[in-house]
Amino acid sequence: MIRLTDKEFMDIVTYIKSNYGINLTNKRQLIESRMQTVLVEKGFKSFTDYFELVKQNKSDEITAMLNKLTTNHTYFYREPAHFEFLKNTILPRQEKINSRRDIRIWSAGCSSGEEAYTAIMTMMDYFGLKRTSWDFRILATDISLKAMEAATHGLYGAESLKDIPKVWEQRYFINRGENLFELKEEVRNQVFFKRLNLMEPFSFRQQFDLIFCRNVMIYFDQPTKNALINKFYEVLKPGGYLFIGHSETVQRDTSKFLYVEPSVYQKGLS
Ligand SMILES: C[S@@+](CC[C@H](N)C(=O)[O-])C[C@H]1O[C@@H](n2cnc3c(N)ncnc32)[C@H](O)[C@@H]1O
Structure with missing residues (x-):
């Protein structure tokens, strides 16, 4: 297991907070555990090296990392x-x-x-x-x-359409089978x-x-x-x-x- 040091943790928390507003102060364990597989896949031996890449290659790597630590989950007709x-x-x-x-x-x-x-x-x-x-x-x-x-x-899974009126499903989506619905042009x-x-x-x-x-x-x-x-x-x-x-x-x-x-x-x- 690659350890996240105090300094590495403080550095990345400060960087993300000042650039993206996201507060990861309480997410130390989550960062250490969820980012393990990414570090291993990409061949990094330390969090310092990985965070360097994150900072250089701003848009892709940072959002991949934030996606692992926060949630993108949403669905149609949420909070009606x-x-x-x-x-x-x-x-x-x-x-x-x-x-x-x-x-x-x-x-x-x-x-x-x-x-x-x-x-x-x-x-x-x-x-x-x-x-x-x-x-x-x-x-x-x-x-x-x-x-x-x-x-x-x-293209959306049936799960994300579960709250919409049935008539909308028929009017605005094409059922592509295998639980997939395509939103009309x-x-x-x-x-x-x-x-x-x-x-x-x-x-x-x-x-x-x-x-x-x-x-x-x-x-x-x-x-x-x-x-x-x-x-x-x-x-x-x-x-x-x-x-x-x-x-x-x-x-x-x-x-x-x-x-x-x-x-x-x-x-x-x-
Ligand atoms: C849970 S989703 C919300 C989706 C939708 N608004 C809803 O209520 O279902 C939160 C989204 O906020 C985005 N987000 C977080 N920080 C952001 C920032 N600094 N600038 C732009 N988007 C950000 C995330 O990437 C994520 O997709």
Whole structure:
């Protein structure tokens, strides 16, 4: 067994925290045990040598490592209250006030895309035949290229569709057999995937009507979460919404967001 020394542990924890916001302070045993097979497979004799590679070859190696230590797990229609809120509150309001008929959504920390695709299906379903007169698109970003690669292929196991309405399965997926379902092109081509590290500065040409950042900040410490939430505030349109995971909260005294209901926040109109 290759041992993880105190210095190696402190170095990698500091590096990951300052570059990716992820707090691995409590994951010493997990790092030592889960990374063993990777070190052996790649022929490394020490964690120092492996971490050097991780730091040099930023995007691929680091996300492979983070994938082993955190979770990318997600599925369609996860936390359905958000999609109900989109359908019952946001879309009717957009119909009333948005004369340009364009809706911009960002799925931040999208993993393999189920959240973004669920939002697209919610909108397609809501607008029905009227949808051709609307321009709704989603930007979906993550640090993990591997997770997003799965999303662009649009092939999903039956398990990840278990919570969607049956009619959606028939309308938006092609059953490819052997428990595999392929998402139809008309849904896939409305989501644009891009690698983006949430710790880096944002530069977007347009502000968003809605941002999903669900089950991503669970690994961040409080100051990192507060700073990120303030960055989201800046890139939302006035009146725009932020959805976070149901087990997460926005601290009211450190952010300008208005509380709407659990895990739903809004940027004020002025
Ligand atoms: C559990 S998944 C959440 C997927 C989806 N939002 C949901 O709620 O089901 C968490 C995702 O956050 C991503 N993530 C973690 N830190 C990140 C960072 N600094 N920048 C961008 N994405 C990050 C991970 O790669 C992972 O895919």
